[in-house]
Amino acid sequence: MNAVCFLDEPHHKRYQMFLRRLSPRNRAKHPFQAILFLATGNLQLLQLFSDYFFPESGEFFYQELLAEPIDSQVVEVERQLLVQLYNGRTTLTIIEVIDRLDxxxxxxxxxxxxxRSFGADEATVHH
Incomplete structure (x- = not known):
């Protein structure tokens, strides 16, 4: 089992809310779990992501998401990471992640x- 550390209780609650809206088949898929984990941890990213991801059908319009103008380098890096975790369609270097994120x-x-690597079987909340 893979214990996942959420940033705080609200992050965990948002993740669970989105996860429940996925079909049981998609709920078990690591790419869906990973993008929900990332998107629900940053409210600015979640607001953008929510316009392009439809949990009930599992549709993710990532090309449209990537075309949205962004003025935050944090959200830009996380947006690219979302798509990369979902389907590998962007190339984000580890240095970009390290240098641009607090x-x-x-x-x-x-x-x-x-x-994305191991799935999310258990949850712990970081305080």
Whole structure:
């Protein structure tokens, strides 16, 4: 089992809310778990993501998401990471992730990578 550390209780609640809206088949897929983990950890990213991801059908209009103008380098890096975790369609270097994310957002990104690799079976909340 893979214990996942959420940033805080609201992050965990938002993740669970989105996860429940997925079909049981998609709910078990690591790419969906990873993008939900990442998107629900940053409210600015979640607001953008929500316009292009439809949990009930599992549709993710990532090309349209990538075309949206962004003025935050944190959201830009996390947006690219979302798409890369979902289907590998962007190329984001580890240095971009390290240099552009603060400690909290880096923990979020690393957690999403962990979820993509191993899934999210258990949850612990970071305080």
């Amino acid at each position: 400690t909290r957002e880096l923990k979020l990104a690393l957690g999403a990578i962990q979820v």
